[in-house]
Amino acid sequence: MYDVVVIGAGVIGASIFRELTKYNLKVVVLEKEIDVAMGTSRANSAIIHAGYDPEEGTLMAKYNVWGSELFEELCKDLSVPYKKNGSLVLGFNDEDMITLEALYKNGNKNGVKGLALLSREETIKKEPNLSEKVRGALFAPTGAIVGPFEYTIALIENGVMNGGEARTSSEVIAIDKKEDVFTLTLKDKTKLECSYVINAAGVYADKVHNMICEETYRIMPRRGQYYVMDKSQGDIAAHTLFQCPSKKGKGVLVTPTVHGNLLVGPNSEDIEDKEDLSVTNEGLDAIKDAAKRTTDKINYRETIRSFSGLRALSDREDFIIEEDKKVKGFIDAAGMKSPGLSAAPAIALGVVDLLQKKGLKACLKATFNPKREQIRFMELPQEEKQALIKKDHRYGRIICRCENVTEGEIVDSIKRPVGATTVDAVKRRCRPGMGRCQGGFCGPRVQEILARELHLELQDIVLDRDHAYILTGKTK
Amino acid sequence: MTYDLVVVGGGPAGLAAAYEAFNNGIESILIIERDMELGGILNQCIHNGFGLHTFKEELTGPEYAERFIDKITDTSIEVKLDTMVLDIKEKTIYAMNPIDGYMEIESKAIILAMGCRERTRGAIYVPGDRPAGVFTAGAAQRYINIEGYMVGKEVVILGSGDIGLIMARRMTLEGAKVKAVIELMPYSNGLNRNIVQCLEDYDIPLYLSHTVTQIIGKTRLEKIVVSQVDDNKKPIKGTEKTFTCDTLLLSVGLIPENELSKQAGLQIDTRTNGLVVNETMQTSNEGIFACGNVLHVHDLVDFVTQEAQTAGKYAASYIKDEYKKGTSVKVKNGKGITYTVPQNMNTISKESIRVFMRVSTPSYHQKIVVNCGGKEIASFKKKTLLPAEMQSIVLTKEHLAAIEGDITIYLEEGK
Numbered sequence: 001m002y003d004v005v006v007i008g009a010g011v012i013g014a015s016i017f018r019e020l021t022k023y024n025l026k027v028v029v030l031e032k033e034i035d036v037a038m039g040t041s042r043a044n045s046a047i048i049h050a051g052y053d054p055e056e057g058t059l060m061a062k063y064n065v066w067g068s069e070l071f072e073e074l075c076k077d078l079s080v081p082y083k084k085n086g087s088l089v090l091g092f093n094d095e096d097m098i099t100l101e102a103l104y105k106n107g108n109k110n111g112v113k114g115l116a117l118l119s120r121e122e123t124i125k126k127e128p129n130l131s132e133k134v135r136g137a138l139f140a141p142t143g144a145i146v147g148p149f150e151y152t153i154a155l156i157e158n159g160v161m162n163g164g165e166a167r168t169s170s171e172v173i174a175i176d177k178k179e180d181v182f183t184l185t186l187k188d189k190t191k192l193e194c195s196y197v198i199n200a201a202g203v204y205a206d207k208v209h210n211m212i213c214e215e216t217y218r219i220m221p222r223r224g225q226y227y228v229m230d231k232s233q234g235d236i237a238a239h240t241l242f243q244c245p246s247k248k249g250k251g252v253l254v255t256p257t258v259h260g261n262l263l264v265g266p267n268s269e270d271i272e273d274k275e276d277l278s279v280t281n282e283g284l285d286a287i288k289d290a291a292k293r294t295t296d297k298i299n300y301r302e303t304i305r306s307f308s309g310l311r312a313l314s315d316r317e318d319f320i321i322e323e324d325k326k327v328k329g330f331i332d333a334a335g336m337k338s339p340g341l342s343a344a345p346a347i348a349l350g351v352v353d354l355l356q357k358k359g360l361k362a363c364l365k366a367t368f369n370p371k372r373e374q375i376r377f378m379e380l381p382q383e384e385k386q387a388l389i390k391k392d393h394r395y396g397r398i399i400c401r402c403e404n405v406t407e408g409e410i411v412d413s414i415k416r417p418v419g420a421t422t423v424d425a426v427k428r429r430c431r432p433g434m435g436r437c438q439g440g441f442c443g444p445r446v447q448e449i450l451a452r453e454l455h456l457e458l459q460d461i462v463l464d465r466d467h468a469y470i471l472t473g474k475t476k
Numbered sequence: 477m478t479y480d481l482v483v484v485g486g487g488p489a490g491l492a493a494a495y496e497a498f499n500n501g502i503e504s505i506l507i508i509e510r511d512m513e514l515g516g517i518l519n520q521c522i523h524n525g526f527g528l529h530t531f532k533e534e535l536t537g538p539e540y541a542e543r544f545i546d547k548i549t550d551t552s553i554e555v556k557l558d559t560m561v562l563d564i565k566e567k568t569i570y571a572m573n574p575i576d577g578y579m580e581i582e583s584k585a586i587i588l589a590m591g592c593r594e595r596t597r598g599a600i601y602v603p604g605d606r607p608a609g610v611f612t613a614g615a616a617q618r619y620i621n622i623e624g625y626m627v628g629k630e631v632v633i634l635g636s637g638d639i640g641l642i643m644a645r646r647m648t649l650e651g652a653k654v655k656a657v658i659e660l661m662p663y664s665n666g667l668n669r670n671i672v673q674c675l676e677d678y679d680i681p682l683y684l685s686h687t688v689t690q691i692i693g694k695t696r697l698e699k700i701v702v703s704q705v706d707d708n709k710k711p712i713k714g715t716e717k718t719f720t721c722d723t724l725l726l727s728v729g730l731i732p733e734n735e736l737s738k739q740a741g742l743q744i745d746t747r748t749n750g751l752v753v754n755e756t757m758q759t760s761n762e763g764i765f766a767c768g769n770v771l772h773v774h775d776l777v778d779f780v781t782q783e784a785q786t787a788g789k790y791a792a793s794y795i796k797d798e799y800k801k802g803t804s805v806k807v808k809n810g811k812g813i814t815y816t817v818p819q820n821m822n823t824i825s826k827e828s829i830r831v832f833m834r835v836s837t838p839s840y841h842q843k844i845v846v847n848c849g850g851k852e853i854a855s856f857k858k859k860t861l862l863p864a865e866m867q868s869i870v871l872t873k874e875h876l877a878a879i880e881g882d883i884t885i886y887l888e889e890g891k
Contacts, residue, residue: 228598232738275694277605277606278603278604278605278606278691279601279603279604280603281601281603281689284601284603301599303598303599303601304596304598304599305596305597305598306598306601307606382578385572385577385578386577386578389572389574389577389578390577393574393575394574395574396572396573396574396575396576396577396578397558397560397573397574398510398560398562398572401510401560402735404560404562436593436596437593437594437596438596438597438598439615440593440594440596440612440614440615441593441615443615444615444618444619444623448623458623458625459625462608463607463608464608465695466695467695467696468607468608468695468696469608469696470608470609470627471619471625471626471627472625472626472627472628472629472722473625473626474624474625474626475620475624475625475626475650476650476651
């Protein structure tokens with residue numbers, strides 16, 4: 001019998017899960033996919049919004065500003081790449097300049113620190129590669145960039161280190177409740193019992209909700225496509241560059257990533273299929289066109305990948321963070337469109353507070369360790385590199401030539417709690433295959449290391465999920 | 477650690493360059509190779525056709541490499557395998573391996589021979605899903621020829637570059653069904669002999685002026701949509717054909733691997749994506765030479781060997797302080813020529829100079845003309861010129877004597 005079951009190991013579920021492991025509770029997080037951070041948390045803009053966008057008084061406003069303030073220390077504790085690079089919302093015409101002023105005021109009401117309206121000259125001084133048409137900008141020094149899947153994985157790992165349980169390949173197919181006890185049935189027919197259920201199932205939150213509750217909301221995914229550019233383009237922007245927001249969202253942004261690439265996107269398309277992560281010519285072309293307003297310095301021949309992510313939009317305006325009115329103990333953390341990632345740490349605090357208000361008895365554990373370490377070899381000082389290779393020679397062998405990832409780091413990513421079992425899971429943890437050759441050189445070697453460490457055959461290793469097999473058998 | 481010469485890369489270019497430098501009197505030489513074996517990409521090219529020019533016989537890739545590996549085994553040339561060069565600053569090389577750990581290596585001269593890598597799906601924007609089963613042709617070749625595993629059963633190949641053509645035959649011989657080779661251009665990008673021996677002999681259709689417009693498959697590739705393209709290479713609506721397949725191989729071009737060169741601050745040619753060199757294969761920094769696919773992508777290894785020998789020879793003369801600097805002139809490409817290597821020339825060169833180039837479109841009965849200051853100083857008749865086939869001309873001492881400034885190389889009708 002668990003105290004709390006969290007459904008969904010995206011950034012929201014992971015944040016709540018880790019927060020709960022601070023207490024003397026029996027907690028499990030369930031993920032339907034083969035790995036954690038497999039949905040929206042692995043495919044988004046990778047930015048921490050300052051919080052000037054959401055309307056004052058909304059949950060989005062409250063949790064965004066609060067969450068963004070918590071991020072830096074969390075990333076330090078969890079050894080996750082994070083950089084407070086600041087953001088600029090650019091204005092191109094009179095209407096935009098009015099919008100910027102409104103955002104400035106709204107941001108101040110929301111409690112965003114350090115906002116400033118900049119003239120064209122001040123803006124260009126910060127970002128010399130901006131287009132001629134830029135008239136001015138709203139500067140938010142607390143805007144930041146982060147590794148979103150690294151962050152989600154780190155939260156799960158840290159939660160497990162602190163006594164929580166994480167189960168992958170564990171899709172919930174039914175939820176029942178008798179008296180005060182929930183029974184969750186998994187796809188493999190396993191049954192779990194618990195007192196509280198947290199629904200953080202992302203684009204499938206409505207489906208999970210409706211397993212036991214009456215329908216109160218719908219999730220309608222809104223797809224966003226992106227370009228990832230080579231590091232050769234990474235210096236084009238230092239700040240995250242937004243255009244003025246519209247009803248469709250925050251528009252196309254141009255931002256450096258924590259790893260030195262440049263990210264350009266997203267567009268915005270309402271789609272039916274919750275698994276449709278395809279990219280389209282029309283979508284990518286539209287992004288290119290829109291980004292041209294921001295800067296014409298991007299060389300798209302340096303694109304190394306394009307991808308899509310799904311915003312888990314609901315038919316309500318705001319985040320849905322509440323206990324179901326009829327099914328007591330069932331708590332939704334759903335409808336996490338932007339700024340869901342930015343808000344995640346604060347949402348976790350909010351949800352735990354809500355649980356306690358709804359009767360969960362939770363005492364803080366003295367043993368909770370907020371720290372989680374991960375070696376990123378290339379970032380170590382020279383002497384430490386040398387010492388580490390001496391201790392474990394696998395740190396002296398580079399497997400990924402583009403990102404300079406060592407065998408030691410890859411083995412570590414497999415051996416860690418909730419370790420990698422697929423080629424992409426390794427990639428999300430320590431980056432082999434993220435670079436310009438996209439795993440052309442290192443893919444087969446990562447696969448070999450996985451097979452060796454997991455005692456499997458080479459052809460048993462999949463790309464990213466069940467049935468995504470890479471090899472079909474031995475040669476003649 | 478200190479050496480007279482460090483060669484970065486132990487593929488065909490690095491091996492030949494090191495051996496040539498040794499033959500020119502340099503004894504303190506180190507080859508750094510990131511793989512576990514010497515030979516580079518030749519090791520996975522188990523088909524024959526290598527060495528017709530160099531050895532006057534048809535060898536497989538590994539056999540060709542072996543000839544050079546054998547040669548250097550009997551010399552004082554040292555080799556560090558499983559070793560990655562992380563940075564080059566001036567003449568200091570920063571490298572790492574599991575045994576020596578992190579190393580700083582000083583060298584009098586450096587030869588860069590890092591080769592090239594394949595263009596990926598990301599670089600060519602193929603729309604659709606991102607399932608397993610989409611490989612670059614070279615990665616598939618490694619799985620099959622080195623690891624001994626098949627990558628699929630029903631295959632479509634995008635791009636008619638040589639690796640794609642070779643892989644069409646290889647996959648067929650391994651029992652896979654290769655359904656089509658799709659080429660964006662109205663002509664093939666592979667050598668004619670490969671079209672005949674790898675496609676026609678196996679009845680594999682080649683769709684020219686076509687491209688892949690959709691990749692479908694949530695986990696493993698299930699099908700692809702192919703469309704015909706117009707003169708601007710834009711897909712034509714209504715021409716879509718669907719192929720059921722579990723594998724898509726991409727043979728859509730190679731890019732010289734110059735990240736180290738860029739870190740070292742060397743000049744790159746935007747036409748080749750390779751290093752800028754003069755006729756001695758010296759880069760924009762004195763004492764740093766380069767050869768092979770790191771300069772421009774070759775279709776024949778024999779030319780790589782030739783270039784490497786030039787680099788090795790002049791690196792040796794640089795080390796011995798015999799390297800002569802002259803006045804440098806630029807080699808520019810004119811009509812019909814996309815690039816030349818070398819990009820610069822020293823007019824005091826006492827020897828003939830071979831200039832490599834590629835043409836932009838297929839053409840017939842042409843003259844390659846070398847012009848200096850409005851004066852034609854040389855011309856070479858060519859019956860057939862194809863973008864897939866690298867051209868070369870040799871400028872003799874007499875030609876060179878006529879050079880007084882920058883030269884331009886272009887095509888002219890010439891029956």
